[in-house]
Amino acid sequence: MNKSYLNMIGLAFRAGKCTVGEESIVKDIQKKKIKLLLLASDISENTKKKLTDKCHYYNIPYVYAESREILSHAIGKTGRVAIGITDIGFAKKITSILDQNNRG
Secondary structure: OOOHHHHHHHHHHHOOOEEEOHHHHHHHHHOOOOOEEEEOOOOOHHHHHHHHHHHHHHOOOEEEOOOHHHHHHHHOOOOOOEEEEOOHHHHHHHHHHHHHHHHO
16 A cells, blocks of 8 residues: 555644644644544543544545554554644645545
């Protein structure tokens, strides 16, 4: 699988276009600041339900990405299970890379 979307996440994070931390993500979803939510493939059921319910309610797109270890590494942090992308340009680019990957 093409991992270039992880580089885009890293760029977005360094550009200050990401929200991390469950509470911050929930607040930014409610403010409609998040354009795309990336969830770790190994996120806990409770956290997954909380975040995906918020996304459904506020009509925010979300995708499942790599494990928390790989997702965290992309932004140089540890233990991150969700990353909110707050910039529409980065969100579109990451989505298009993931769509290409899913098409094979």
